[in-house]
Amino acid sequence: MLGAAAAGYAYWHLNNNIKSVDIDSALGDNRPAKAVTAPAASAAAPLPTGSLNILVLGSDSRSGKANQALGGGDSSGARSDTAMVVHIDAGRTKATVVSIPRDTLVTRPSCPLSSGGSTAVAYQAMFNTAYEVGGPVCAVKTAESITGVRMDHYIEIDFSGFARLVDALGGVTVTTGQDIDDDKSHLHLKAGTHHLNGTRALALARTRHGIGDGSDLGRIGLQQKLVKALLDQMAATDLLTDPARLYRVADVVTAGLTTDTGLDSLGELMKLGQSLKGLTSDQVKTVMMPVVTAPSDPNRVVAREPAASDLWASLR
Template structure:
């Protein structure tokens, strides 16, 4: 080989070396960026979640807690089994521009306009959702306040005043007081979060059996099947004057229909194979979520979700707490006995 050929060969080797170095640095940079992005996404989603330490606030004066045993699993972290009761509240929040734009109003504070006790059977393959009418008259127990002291016992109080006077802690204590059922977890989502979740899922399909015309919730639908966006779905969840007798009981039926429709919509998405969609849905959920401290991290929410992977919409039963018109007020209801007590007994 001549000197000129040797020089050309050295140049080619040098160019290949530089190309390999550049490719290696690019790959390393991409990996670092990917890890950093994933780390930031996890931190962001985790920090979205707000929590309340309900267990510490209520102490031991509560119904007995169901025993939860780990399932036989080859995974490092066994998926929990056993029955589970979760109080889910829909918060009529007045805070933030998004909530106000969606109908939260101009006043401060919030109301629990939707209250559901979600009972998940042992094995996590069936669930019962019990709606508690917001207009139910109850004996509201004394509740501890975060500022110190406690609220007074209130007789013939509307159920949703518990949240108004004492927040999540009082909502949980009141539900446990009237049901005798231990709430293992607490989940609250506000106006904006619900609308964002529906939009992130691409909308939700529902079928109404009658025309709905409610100027208060700005919802006007002909009976039939409709694909709703987040704002429309929220209006459906809030409407009461445009259906039935205009009471909260008619609204509960719509809310239960929406829950099952959302479960169906979620099941149509394979979120694990679509990281962008998974992030969008998770961000929508966590951004407006308040939980107890047992569910206040992304890993704990994921663990709960994994334990429910065999739960389909068809395996979810929705009912309303048995009730009758209150003798003291035709616009309020009270628990119908013994049917209500029998229902709660079945969830213990």
């Protein structure tokens, strides 16, 4: 009885950690068509096997003391510091991760607001402002408007959630091809292989002043290295044989996540994770949406055509 009660409490606790947004209801039917996929599940294959498109955002919100400390103090509002469209092929054995530079100038569509009303259409707006003005709903709508790809799910993680996830997994191992010296992100690394804890992994994901030309484009490559490093670490850590670690990781993941309502339960998240258990880092392709310097601003970029449209068409 005590064991059942403890298990029940643990499930309730993890389930209630998850924050969610009802994106489907907010956006209605005026969206790209869903992809034609393999059957979702059957008696012979209880886990979903169809293709999926997931918008994954890293929020730069400084809400809460932990995020303020990791993000470098207080800052008003919140933007999508990192944006990736994760396309998982039917069969769940291959995936493509497309990074959208936050400084990309786009036409931001009118988005419904939870308080009522809607935002105005904005031209030549930075992509990451969609989250700032309209939260997850506007981030999804803006991503769908520039890609033509229906986002089946939405996952958002903040500074502290990412750092705690890395720590719960025992850190990540990454290899950098150049020295990184960035006083703003407090990251100083020599070129080579490093095992990073959560705080340093977050700094690597955020650094841009110590690499390349100091723009957002340079750090996208580092973020994609981290995605593969996390996949490798998850594969190397057999959570199913270590219940204590499994609970710690689940506790961290659910506490740091905001999802759409289709993923807002522990059961749905576990089902998604189990369906991806055959996905390894060498089966994940990472690319960046093709861009060029914006004619109107040398510090901004715009989609490079027709390459960008060809990329989104290939995912559809």
